[in-house]
Amino acid sequence: MEGNKQEPIIRLEGLGKQFSTANGTVTALEDINLEIKSGEIFGIIGLSGAGKSTLVRCINYLEVPTSGKVIFQDKNLSAMSDKQKRLARQSMGMIFQQFNLLSQRNVLQNICFPMEIAGTGRAEARKRAEELLALVGLEDRAKAYPAQLSGGQKQRVAIARAMATNPRVLLCDEATSALDPNTTKSILQLLKRINREMGVTVIVITHEMAVIEAICDKVAIIDHSHIAEVGKVSDIFSGPKSEIGRQLILGEAGHTAVNFGKSGQIRIIFDGRESSEPIISNMVLACKVPVNIMHADTRDIEGKAMGQMLIQLPEDEADANRIRNYLKTTRVTFEEVR
Ligand SMILES: Nc1ncnc2c1ncn2[C@@H]1O[C@H](COP(=O)(O)OP(=O)(O)OP(=O)(O)O)[C@@H](O)[C@H]1O
Secondary structure (H helix, E strand, O other), X not given: OOOOOOOEEEEEEEEEEXXXXXXEEEEXXXXXXXXXXXXXXXXXXXXXXXXXXXXXXXXXXXXOOOEEEEEEOOEEHHHOOHHHHHHHHHOEEEEEXXXXXXXXXXXXXXXXXXXXXXXXXXXXXXXXXXXXXXXXXXXXXXXXXXHHOOHHHHHHHHHHHHOOOOOOEEEEEOOOOOOOHHHHHHHHHHHHHHHHHHOOEEEEEEXXXXXXXXXXXXXXXXXXXXXXXXXXXXXXXXXXXXXXXXXXXXXXXXXXXXXXXXXXXXXXXXXXXXXXXXXXXXXXXXXXXXXXXXXXXXXXXXXXXXXXXXXXXXXXXXXXXXXXXXXXHXXXXXXXXX
16 A cells, blocks of 8 residues: 655646636636655645645646646546546545535444445445544444534544545645644644555645644645745755745744844754754853844754744854854854844
8 A cells, every 4th residue: 555655646737727706817826836746745835815725626626727737646637537537536535624524424424425426335335434433543433423523523534534435645625724733733643644554645735834844744835826835844944945935934033133233143044953952052152152042933843953043143243253153163054134
């Protein structure tokens, strides 16, 4: 079941989507080019209205693109017959923010639903549904109805249902946005397990940086219908290049330098050193000058420090240069803030 990590499973080539509305044409996506490799957890992040949901819905042809191609496992979806498209869709499970469970059906019947549509026999479907319930940790809730479940349990059922047809890809559209932080964490862990243990490629649509940080290998930042930048999460976090990337990752401090007198400020970029390495303390001890930490936004990603820290340098230029030199010789990435 392991996915081959080198092979692209989905390629988007010049993908565009326009909607005709009473007020004219709305461009939701324009010239999107992306390659998602088999076995990756790929995040797509952007502000509200950027085009994330439309993008994910175009990937499985819930929305038909107005231009460009979706290539799934080396085949162009638009050139497929209806039957081939149906099979391709079965290979792409999807979960949603609002879970979209059938309220009249119990948990087991919800999970069996896609198998009924695919023509799987009753006994086989039931057996598979029971296995999936065990996978998501809800063996004891088979007879419960959606209204009797918590949000996290509903999303687990939705995940089991999405996995019913043995998909190679799981599309997650804001799947944790309606959940509290602890439940979010456990759902993200479940998605990671499905990816690692079953080799399923996971595509995560979110507006939350924390979700990308928690589980994604790669991330694409989408802004006003375009891809602003794409790359490994660690690279993008340590040095966002686009304006929107800086805004999403560095926040307000990415834009504004606070005026604290005449002395300069620098932004230290943490791009993957051991998170236990005390960079600032070592710097202060080595240079024997105090610095002011104006803003810090660092995260620990798998033992590596990621993020940034805004530091006010001493007014004395010689002291400030000692700090700059120390950072250069210890190969700490930094930039001047003006
Ligand atoms: N069915 C539709 N008809 C008309 N316009 C649409 C339709 N679906 C999306 N749009 C428009 O396309 C643009 C992108 O919307 P989309 O829902 O993909 O963004 P999003 O990044 O997922 O935002 P959100 O997180 O708020 O859902 C928006 O301007 C939206 O109004």
